[in-house]
Amino acid sequence: MKHILLILLTFSFVYGFEYNLKPQKVTEGVYCFFGKLEPIEKQNAGNVVNSCFVQTKVGYVVIDSGPTFSYAAQAYEQMQKIATLPVKYVINTHIHDDHWLGNSFYKSKDALLIGPRTYEENIVVGMETRIQRILGKKLFGKTKIVKLDTIVDNNLTISLGKEKFEIKQIEDVAHTKGDLVVYVPSKQSLFVGDLVFSGRLTSLRDGSILGSLRALDKIDAYHAKHIIGGHGYVTDANATKEFRAYLSEVKSEVLKAIDNDVGMEEIVKKVSMPAYKKMKLYDVLHARNVLDAYKELEMIEDDEE
Ligand SMILES: [Zn+2]
Numbered sequence: 186m187k188h189i190l191l192i193l194l195t196f197s198f199v200y201g202f203e204y205n206l207k208p209q210k211v212t213e214g215v216y217c218f219f220g221k222l223e224p225i226e227k228q229n230a231g232n233v234v235n236s237c238f239v240q241t242k243v244g245y246v247v248i249d250s251g252p253t254f255s256y257a258a259q260a261y262e263q264m265q266k267i268a269t270l271p272v273k274y275v276i277n278t279h280i281h282d283d284h285w286l287g288n289s290f291y292k293s294k295d296a297l298l299i300g301p302r303t304y305e306e307n308i309v310v311g312m313e314t315r316i317q318r319i320l321g322k323k324l325f326g327k328t329k330i331v332k333l334d335t336i337v338d339n340n341l342t343i344s345l346g347k348e349k350f351e352i353k354q355i356e357d358v359a360h361t362k363g364d365l366v367v368y369v370p371s372k373q374s375l376f377v378g379d380l381v382f383s384g385r386l387t388s389l390r391d392g393s394i395l396g397s398l399r400a401l402d403k404i405d406a407y408h409a410k411h412i413i414g415g416h417g418y419v420t421d422a423n424a425t426k427e428f429r430a431y432l433s434e435v436k437s438e439v440l441k442a443i444d445n446d447v448g449m450e451e452i453v454k455k456v457s458m459p460a461y462k463k464m465k466l467y468d469v470l471h472a473r474n475v476l477d478a479y480k481e482l483e484m485i486e487d488d489e490e
Contacts, residue, residue, distance in 0.1 A: 201255045201326045202230040208263050211411050211420050214240040215374050216267070218251070218260055219418055222385040222465040225252070225283060230324050231316050232256065234283040235415055237376060238264055239369055241346030244273035247296070248367050248376040249415065250287030252316050254328040257287030261294065272296045273345055276352060277333070278378025279361045280304050281391075282314040284415060289329040297334045299343070301354065301363035305336050337365055348372075355380075359400035361391045368407060375409035382428050383417030385465035389477040395485075398432050401425045434458060439478045443486050452479045 208216040217237040225231050231252025238260075239246045245264055250257050261272065277285045277300030285308075288298055310330045317325045335341070340353040351368040360379040367376040379387065380400045389397070404412060404425055412424035419427070438456040447455050453472045461467055 202324055204232050204256050204259050206259050206263050212372055215372050225319050231283055241348045243346035244271045247272055247275045249278055249284040250275050252283045252286050254290045255326050257290035276367050279364045280307050282316045286328050289331045292331045299335045300333045301365050302336050302338055303363035304333055355403040356396045356400045358393045359396040373410035375407050376413045377404055379415035381414030381424055383419035386470040388470050389474045394436055394478045401429050435478050439482050
């Protein structure tokens with residue numbers, strides 16, 4: 186008993202929060218840790234995001250490193266159970282901190298960090314991030330902000346152990362400015378970060394509803410067998426369907442309201458879209474999405490008049 190206690194104490198000292206990460210196989214050599222469909226809270230320590238890895242003969246490529254140093258350390262430990270291989274590259278899809286705060290762990294393992302220009306522009310070493318604020322010092326632990334090694338402006342292809350990773354910015358602004366997707370042709374797998382959600386609502390706060398819809402068209406044009414989004418569990422070729430339906434309905438409802446001279450004060454009530462109330466995070470995000478869509482679409486309507 187004493188031994189078990191000691192092991193548990195040592196474990197919690199080294200790792201802090203126990204994330205209980207279990208890799209799920211998407212297809213041969215492609216795995217993800219799927220996060221909970223919840224807001225970021227102390228109780229989940231930021232485990233609300235999908236972090237994936239592709240196995241090659243000579244090492245792993247990680248797509249999005251997750252919310253903390255300790256999350257990434259525990260993910261790495263799980264990878265080593267599949268095969269003892271180094272992590273050579275970490276590709277960051279966008280600037281939201283639940284997706285990249287694990288970078289400092291992978292940097293300590295000599296991985297090369299790749300990401301969008303906006304990471305370089307917006308993420309400053311030493312700044313306090315949203316996750317840090319919510320989790321507090323103890324859960325944030327050894328997490329640090331680290332700089333990228335390689336910035337992707339439009340596209341970049343990297344090769345590792347015969348596998349190709351085609352990184353591309355498919356829209357200027359969609360979920361955020363500079364979102365990247367990663368296509369692995371041999372796996373017919375497309376990693377799209379937060380350009381696709383399933384089972385929960387998105388946030389349009391840093392993005393564009395029109396850009397998001399255009400991005401979905403471009404994602405579908407890859408005809409990938411596996412489309413892996415940043416949140417949610419649907420990873421087949423139809424992964425964009427539910428998300429497109431939500432965004433399309435927000436767009437058409439808001440446009441209709443604008444045509445009927447519905448003002449900013451009433452728009453949230455008018456576009457409540459009750460069918461989506463059962464979706465996770467509806468209460469937290471829907472009203473804000475409607476407002477953001479209103480501001481964007483109203484401007485376009487003004488331009489046309
Ligand atoms: Zn995001």
